Amino acid sequence: MSSSSVTIKDIAKMLGISKSTVSRALSEHTDVNAETRQRVIEVARKLNYAPNTIALNLKQQRTNIIGVIIPETVNRFFAKAIGGIQRIANLAGYNVMICQSDESSTTEKNNLQSLIAAHVDGVIISVSSETDHTDHFDALLQRNIPVVFFDRISESLQTSQVVTDNYEIAFEGTEHLIAQGRNKIAIVAGPLNLYVSKHRFQGYADALKKHNLPLRDEYIIHSNFHNSDIEAYTKQLINLPERPDAVFAINDYAAIEMMYHFKKHGIRIPEDIAMLGFNNENICKFVEPPLSSIELSSYDLGTTAAELLLRQIKGSRELEKKLVKSKLVIRESTAGKKS
Amino acid sequence: MSSSSVTIKDIAKMLGISKSTVSRALSEHTDVNAETRQRVIEVARKLNYAPNTIALNLKQQRTNIIGVIIPETVNRFFAKAIGGIQRIANLAGYNVMICQSDESSTTEKNNLQSLIAAHVDGVIISVSSETDHTDHFDALLQRNIPVVFFDRISESLQTSQVVTDNYEIAFEGTEHLIAQGRNKIAIVAGPLNLYVSKHRFQGYADALKKHNLPLRDEYIIHSNFHNSDIEAYTKQLINLPERPDAVFAINDYAAIEMMYHFKKHGIRIPEDIAMLGFNNENICKFVEPPLSSIELSSYDLGTTAAELLLRQIKGSRELEKKLVKSKLVIRESTAGKKS
DNA sequence: ATGAAAGCGCTAACAC
DNA sequence: GTGTTAGCGCTTTCAT
Numbered sequence: 210m211s212s213s214s215v216t217i218k219d220i221a222k223m224l225g226i227s228k229s230t231v232s233r234a235l236s237e238h239t240d241v242n243a244e245t246r247q248r249v250i251e252v253a254r255k256l257n258y259a260p261n262t263i264a265l266n267l268k269q270q271r272t273n274i275i276g277v278i279i280p281e282t283v284n285r286f287f288a289k290a291i292g293g294i295q296r297i298a299n300l301a302g303y304n305v306m307i308c309q310s311d312e313s314s315t316t317e318k319n320n321l322q323s324l325i326a327a328h329v330d331g332v333i334i335s336v337s338s339e340t341d342h343t344d345h346f347d348a349l350l351q352r353n354i355p356v357v358f359f360d361r362i363s364e365s366l367q368t369s370q371v372v373t374d375n376y377e378i379a380f381e382g383t384e385h386l387i388a389q390g391r392n393k394i395a396i397v398a399g400p401l402n403l404y405v406s407k408h409r410f411q412g413y414a415d416a417l418k419k420h421n422l423p424l425r426d427e428y429i430i431h432s433n434f435h436n437s438d439i440e441a442y443t444k445q446l447i448n449l450p451e452r453p454d455a456v457f458a459i460n461d462y463a464a465i466e467m468m469y470h471f472k473k474h475g476i477r478i479p480e481d482i483a484m485l486g487f488n489n490e491n492i493c494k495f496v497e498p499p500l501s502s503i504e505l506s507s508y509d510l511g512t513t514a515a516e517l518l519l520r521q522i523k524g525s526r527e528l529e530k531k532l533v534k535s536k537l538v539i540r541e542s543t544a545g546k547k548s
Numbered sequence: 549m550s551s552s553s554v555t556i557k558d559i560a561k562m563l564g565i566s567k568s569t570v571s572r573a574l575s576e577h578t579d580v581n582a583e584t585r586q587r588v589i590e591v592a593r594k595l596n597y598a599p600n601t602i603a604l605n606l607k608q609q610r611t612n613i614i615g616v617i618i619p620e621t622v623n624r625f626f627a628k629a630i631g632g633i634q635r636i637a638n639l640a641g642y643n644v645m646i647c648q649s650d651e652s653s654t655t656e657k658n659n660l661q662s663l664i665a666a667h668v669d670g671v672i673i674s675v676s677s678e679t680d681h682t683d684h685f686d687a688l689l690q691r692n693i694p695v696v697f698f699d700r701i702s703e704s705l706q707t708s709q710v711v712t713d714n715y716e717i718a719f720e721g722t723e724h725l726i727a728q729g730r731n732k733i734a735i736v737a738g739p740l741n742l743y744v745s746k747h748r749f750q751g752y753a754d755a756l757k758k759h760n761l762p763l764r765d766e767y768i769i770h771s772n773f774h775n776s777d778i779e780a781y782t783k784q785l786i787n788l789p790e791r792p793d794a795v796f797a798i799n800d801y802a803a804i805e806m807m808y809h810f811k812k813h814g815i816r817i818p819e820d821i822a823m824l825g826f827n828n829e830n831i832c833k834f835v836e837p838p839l840s841s842i843e844l845s846s847y848d849l850g851t852t853a854a855e856l857l858l859r860q861i862k863g864s865r866e867l868e869k870k871l872v873k874s875k876l877v878i879r880e881s882t883a884g885k886k887s
Numbered sequence: 888a889t890g891a892a893a894g895c896g897c898t899a900a901c902a903c
Numbered sequence: 904g905t906g907t908t909a910g911c912g913c914t915t916t917c918a919t
Contacts (some may be wrong), residue, residue: 262666266603266605266606267606282630285622291621292620292622295648304663305663306643306645307630308634323643326604327612436830466834469836492831495807
């Protein structure tokens with residue numbers, strides 16, 4: 210309480226001048242006698258004065274806070290994106306308020322309410338895997354709150370967005386597997402209501418088609434991002450009459466767990482089955498065999514999203530769509546087939 | 549702008565009554581004519597009225613925001629802790645503002661300034677590994693801002709804190725290795741200015757002493773949490789005249805990377821060297837061999853810290869110190885020595 | 888160049 | 904039970 214409760218009023222009283230003069234002296238850009246200003250600044254420093262942000266907020270009707278809604282912080286992809294967002298936001302003098310939807314549509318809705326109530330100046334969102342309708346985001350548009358979607362975007366909403374080249378990279382990854390002599394490629398796909406999963410799946414499917422490989426239902430596994438059933442899915446694949454010779458997994462953890470179960474069953478990686486992951490976690494380098502994966506620059510996704518949002522907050526009404534490139538990182542798990 | 553700019557003044561005008569009556573009608577607990585209240589509530593709903601939080605904040609001089617400073621969100625330990633903090637905070641109607649120090653003392657200082665400027669109602673902190681003096685935290689105490697440290701606490705400051713049983717669990721882990729027939733146990737320790745590292749190291753050292761094993765300098769590796777030099781450290785251990793027969797690592801990622809390098813050199817785990825990690829990441833189950841580790845309940849650490857903080861925000865002046873128990877999870881990487 | 892006063896949206900002490 | 908008024912800390916016309 211002590212030092213924080215110093216107000217311009219105190220300074221004014223102390224110097225026998227008015228609040229307004231103090232305010233002006235402190236805010237640089239209005240005419241005020243150089244000497245007066247000097248004295249004000251001196252006293253302000255001595256009293257350890259700091260302007261009351263809340264009062265400023267009320268006056269200006271903004272908070273300098275950017276709201277963020279992501280599925281989970283424990284998901285490394287989003288943890289990194291947060292880092293990117295914070296970096297840009299902080300540089301611009303904004304704080305960041307993070308909410309987790311926990312992949313639940315209901316929680317997402319509540320998060321949104323909290324952020325609106327907190328009067329954030331803008332919101333960055335990556336939708337939960339459960340979200341299939343996006344009406345609740347309308348609340349933002351109605352209030353003219355700037356919003357940017359990233360990675361898991363809402364296609365039905367007219368907003369700025371930042372995505373990765375999901376389709377292209379999935380296509381490339383699948384082609385890589387084919388080039389390694391694989392022609393029975395299974396995929397662990399995410400929920401298809403999600404923008405990212407849908408496009409990745411499409412890239413996979415189109416690559417198969419281009420190379421005249423059939424798209425087989427039994428090779429398509431619809432997993433969530435929680436990897437709770439990987440063991441069961443692995444057994445399912447193992448027991449197939451025509452066992453796949455490659456698996457393209459939704460994320461590295463799923464891939465690593467699958468490898469573990471495959472190896473338990475005496476299946477060799479990559480000789481029998483090649484494995485390709487998604488995210489390029491550090492751990493990929495140190496599993497056996499080292500896991501090929503797709504490097505998503507989630508940090509860049511975050512910085513880009515923050516930049517777009519700030520531009521909108523500053524008044525731009527232009528809706529921008531940005532693409533952040535990802536890249537295939539090849540390791541032993543997708544080495545060529547020994548035939 | 550449209551629907552958000554409805555104020556009690558608008559409602560008052562519309563009903564031909566005063567602002568205060570509207571305020572009272574909306575805030576339940578004051579006497580106000582039942583019929584008036586009914587009409588106010590009705591109009592409020594029709595106009596989609598939402599109170600302006602900023603004005604409330606100014607009035608009450610609080611923000612309902614809890615500030616959090618942690619080293620990194622990409623660190624799963626902290627990502628989980630955030631989850632715990634948010635859960636408790638949200639239930640109590642608080643928002644959470646997260647800052648990352650990136651393990652830098654300077655950034656930590658800036659984070660603190662931001663949070664103070666944002667007038668957060670309280671702060672939860674886990675200090676950066678670089679921080680060895682804690683003067684900058686005094687700013688909080690001076691302003692009577694409630695603060696709780698967790699995991700990486702500041703011992704010199706009189707505040708509430710939540711820690712794990714670092715000493716005990718490190719002691720237990722080391723004894724476990726000894727029980728498996730290991731007597732040349734190396735440790736990958738963190739920076740010793742950190743509370744956690746110091747106590748874990750002490751547990752390790754005391755366990756050795758209890759069993760009459762020497763504490764050998766060449767078995768002690770001081771790593772940071774970034775695992776940037778694990779390969780070099782591993783080689784160092786391998787080239788020792790008396791190679792260790794067990795390694796207790798600061799975290800699972802370091803342990804897994806070490807295993808990888810050991811195996812590259814033809815060293816068998818656990819036959820030649822046993823490995824024990826820290827954090828019990830999901831991945832532990834799926835590496836080869838599955839990695840024994842120590843399960844830290846970081847989520848619980850987070851919830852407990854948030855509970856303590858809220859209690860202080862509500863006015864409690866009691867400084868509490870809480871302990872969250874961790875537990876040893878034994879897997880194959882620390883199986884008994886084949887002698 | 889400076890002071891007085893209004894107002895951002897809300898609550899609460901004080902009248903009646 | 905309801906209206907009037909003041910005030911939270913600050914900025915910003917409008918006078919002077």
